[in-house]
Amino acid sequence: MDATGLPPSTLSALIALVRKHTGIAMTERKSVLLERRLRPRVQALKLNSYQAYLDVVERDRAEVPHFIDLVTTNDTLFFRTQQVWDYIEQEFLPQWWRAHPGKQLKVWSAAASSGEELYSMAMLCEEFQAAHPEFSYQIHATDISQQILALARDGQYGGRSVERIQATHPDWVRKYFRPSANGLRVVDALKRHVELAQHNLMLPLKSAKQFDLVFLRNVLIYFDQEHQHTILQQARLSMAPHAVMIVGESESISGRDTAYRFDRPMIYTME
Ligand SMILES: C[S@@+](CC[C@H](N)C(=O)[O-])C[C@H]1O[C@@H](n2cnc3c(N)ncnc32)[C@H](O)[C@@H]1O
CATH class of the missing domain: 3.40.50.150 (Vaccinia Virus protein VP39)
Incomplete structure (x- = not known):
């Protein structure tokens, strides 16, 4: 897979998919973050593009939990605040x-x-x-x-x-x-x-x-x-x-x- 980042159309589709499965509102500014998080999964599945990965998420319900794990932010601490x-x-x-x-x-x-x-x-x-x-x-x-x-x-x-x-x-x-x-x-x-x-x-x-x-x-x-x-x-x-x-x-x-x-x-x- 080449490392040229997320093409605009893929980024829009990805943001829509995040919203569909989690409700989370992301903007184009999260492009680098999203790419960094999805890259290992795309490579593990031996796919040749991020769009191919989005197609898998759309097609295969079993992939949705992995997708959710990748796009959520889990920072937390004991006795935070x-x-x-x-x-x-x-x-x-x-x-x-x-x-x-x-x-x-x-x-x-x-x-x-x-x-x-x-x-x-x-x-x-x-x-x-x-x-x-x-x-x-x-x-x-x-x-x-x-x-x-x-x-x-x-x-x-x-x-x-x-x-x-x-x-x-x-x-x-x-x-x-x-x-x-x-x-x-x-x-x-x-x-x-x-x-x-x-x-x-x-x-x-x-x-x-x-x-x-x-x-x-x-x-x-x-x-x-x-x-x-x-x-x-x-x-x-x-x-x-x-x-x-x-x-x-x-x-x-x-x-x-x-x-x-x-x-x-x-x-x-x-x-
Ligand atoms: C930053 S952590 C906050 C953890 C803890 N409440 C705290 O304040 O330290 C946000 C958590 O919200 C979860 N989350 C995001 N979207 C969610 C949704 N639609 N439904 C339930 N949990 C969600 C994420 O998976 C993540 O674990």
Whole structure:
């Protein structure tokens, strides 16, 4: 395959295909990124052009999950944006528990990526449970990428993820992780509270649960306004009355959907 980049017509078709399968809005400016991500797959399939690869994705449903894995961005960290976790620990959990004694807390990590977000939440819940033995919780975690969900399921971390949590929460590393071949693996005591499922945020969630806390962080930025609106509408069908929704640092849903009431930056409550 020659290395002359994506021809304009292929790039347009590729952007349309990304939108069709994920809802993500990409522009021509992502050309180099897309080419870099698709190249190894095109070569592995011994195809002679990117267009030939798009034809495979259109024709063969089995290729779609690989395509989705390639075009999604999965950056994440344990305890990403510390102020969110301070809010959950110091305000959300005590207030929720006071208002719902005896009930099980239901959390949805809606673009879970490799799982750092959901295991951060599980650690906070474990700590809260140590002080409130009647407290119980369940975390439903979803992502459109099956490959990234497999990593979340495995719960094994290395590199930047491990360096960061070792620096910020050394005591919890000792308590909630065990050494593994690649770095650290979360203990089963956390995994026991987690269920993972593939899900496209553009569609209704298969679980009938009503969640008390929803993480929809660092994913809305990939969508245009129309699709953000769709995602927010779908998400609120799965939220309990007065549930809390948390978005990313660079995201705001003010004015997008009136069912979500602004509480403070990144935090919204259902009416
Ligand atoms: C940047 S990560 C955010 C991870 C985590 N929420 C955080 O804030 O650290 C974005 C995730 O959204 C997922 N994603 C992208 N489009 C999606 C869609 N249509 N439905 C569900 N997940 C999607 C990607 O696969 C990726 O894992």
